[in-house]
Amino acid sequence: MWWIVVAIAVLAVGYWLLIRPHKYWLEKGVKQGNPKFIFGDNWGTVLRKQSFAELIEMVYNMCPNTRYTGIYQFLQPILVIKDPDLIKQITVKDFDHFIDHPTLIPADSDPLWGKNLLTLTGKKWREMRTTLSPAFTSSKMKFMFSLISKSGEQLVNFFLKKDQELITVEMKDTLTRFTNDVIANTAFGVECDSLGERENEFYMMGKEATDFSGLCKNLKFIGYILVPKLLKLFKIKLFSKEVADFFTNLIKSNIQSREKHGIVRPDMLHLLLEARKNRLKHEENEPLQDTGFATVVESEINKNPKTTKAEITDEDITSQAVIFFFAGFETVSLLMCFTCHELAVNPDIQNRLIQEVDETLEACKGKLTYEALLGMKYMDMVISESLRKWPNPINVDRVCTKPYTIEPKYPDEKPVHLETNAVVWLPIFGIHRDPQYYPEPKRFDPERFSDENKAKIKPYTYLPFGSGPRSCIGSRLALLETKTLFFYILSHFEIVPVEKTQIPLVISKKQFNMTAENGFWVGLNRRSRV
Structure with a gap:
């Protein structure tokens, strides 16, 4: 009979460890879907039957007419916040309860990753954000514009020579090379031509650093989730020694050269060095002209002069430069890729944008200026709509840093008590494709962001760069380089569909980032000048 007792015990333990966790939200009175054994709501993405974007849209629509929905990432309970007013409450009004992102890789496991602004937590994040915030104002973008413009001219000249x-x-390859050159130039102080010199060291190192498709890096991520202390004990880092040494030595030698020879260059490295010397401050009379509708307005919390400024080491500067590289290399290049596709398959929209490009070029007498680019209203409408239809990030997370209660608003709701370390998601992809906010959400329509219509957009339903004090610090830079790229391309070429263009575009189920299943293939058709 002893084996019956053992079997019952095993089943009881199995239930407690593997099945009961999926009852978590039901016990709190929160509606949830039908999580699968062990995998929770991630079943489709694990089997590569569903992209992460499709998962986010699925969980957003899973329980209609609710302000929030409970889901499970494997066994971990996550609360998906769908209501715009509740998003504002959590990310702005009660931000002090949701300051941090969940920590995947401990800072002391890999300082090059763990010290960047995205992964810092609590007091360290506040200090670093306040210190760096003045480096991303409109006037600082104007300071760096000449470098970005030079990279745009370099790209079109490469194709004009053909x-x-x-x-x-294939635009993904082309545009990661462009963004690589922009970030090399603006963040690391290195001039590159990654289209002309396809295997230059900076591009190859950057490609290796941002490639998460290999088995080794995937095993590291699983290890950080399941046994973080073990990886820390054996000092297993996210980046290879070769990649870490390259970026670290590059920054250190650049800093030494600038300090020794008094070199001043209009780039991010210079601004970070100025921040280290506590010379960066928010201008009281910041120019009203900004980089566009999608630009994040910096929170007053991040401008607070009473916040202690972070002491910035060479390692800190390297870590910030690396995260800027990640954002530029992958996220911004994907924004450009999706925009290329939409212009190719919507020639009427592209023709109107080309007309604005030509008028702007004539007005600034053949030489693009920062002010002229930011004055292009239709350009801003097109990029804003691209960020609406194809937002990257697809989803934003926050971790509850101290107990918090979501009070009931409707008769069928109960108070939801969130414990410390509870995780909430903002399902940006789902919100941006909700027909109650954006009619015909799969249609690419820049008119949503005309002067007349953009005022009608419900607050906190447009979140391409996140929300609140922890929103993306680099929104101005991302928008500036994207608009610069399309200005130069459309000055000389039309973007047209070719045989390899996938219509309609299908999101890849094999990659975590939102990208095209068969690549972003388009044609650059040389424009005839009268």
């Missing part, structure tokens, strides 16, 4: 009327291009 003796072809129609050039077939």
Whole structure:
């Protein structure tokens, strides 16, 4: 009979460890879907039957007419916040309860990753954000504009030299090379031509650093989730020694050269060095002209002069430069790729944008200026709509840093008590494709962001760079380089569909980031000048 007792005990333990966790939200009176054994709501993404974007849209629509929904990432309970007013409450009004992102990789496991602004927590994040915030104002973007513009001219000149009327291009490869050059130039103080010199060291190192498709890095991520103390004990880092040494030595040698020879260059490294010397401050009379509708307005919390400024070491500067590289190399290049696709399949929209490009070029007498670019209203409408339809990030998370209660608003709700370390998600992809906020959400329509219509957009339903004090610090830079790129491309080329263009575009189920299943293939058709 002893084996019956053992079997019952095993089943009881199994239930407690593997099945009961999926009852968590039901016991709190929160509606949830039908989580699968062990995998929770991640079943489709694990089997590669569903992209992460499709998962976010699925969980957003899972329990209609609710302000929030309970889901499970494997066994971990996560509360998906769907209501715009509740998003504002959590990310702005009660921000002090939701300051941090969940920590995947401990800072002391890999300082190059763990010390960047995205992963810092609590007091350290506040100090670093306040210190760096003045480096991303509109006037600082103008300071760096010449470098970004130079990279845009370099890209179109590469294609203009080709003796072809129609050039077939896979834009993901092309645009990661462009963004690589922009970040190398603006963040690391290094001039690159990654289209002309396809295997230059900076590009190859950057590609290795941002490639998470290999088995080794995937095993590291699983290890950080399941046994973080073990990886820390054996000093297993996210980046290879070669990559870490390259970026660290590059920053250190650049800093030494600048300090020794008094070099001043209009780039992010210079601004970070100025921040280290406590010379950066928010201008009282910051220019009213900004980089666009999607630009994040910096929270007053991050401008607080009473916040202790962070002491910035060479390692801190390297870590910030690396995260800027990640954002530029992958996230911004994908924004550009999706915009290329939409312009190719919507020629009427592209023609109107080309007309604005031509008028702007004539007005500034053939030489693009910062003010002229920011004055392009239709350009801003197109990029704003691209960020609406294809937001990256797809989803934003926050961790509850101290107990918090979501009070009931409707008769069928109960108070939801969130313990410390509870995780909430903001399902940006789902919100941006909700027809109650954006009619015909799959249609690419820049008119949503015309002067007349953008005022009608419900607050906190447009979140391409997140929300609240912890929103993306680099929104101005991302928008500036994207607009610069399309200005230069459309000055000389039309973007057209080719045989390899996937219509309609299908999101890849094999990659975590939102990207095209068969690549972003378009044609660059040389424009004829009268």
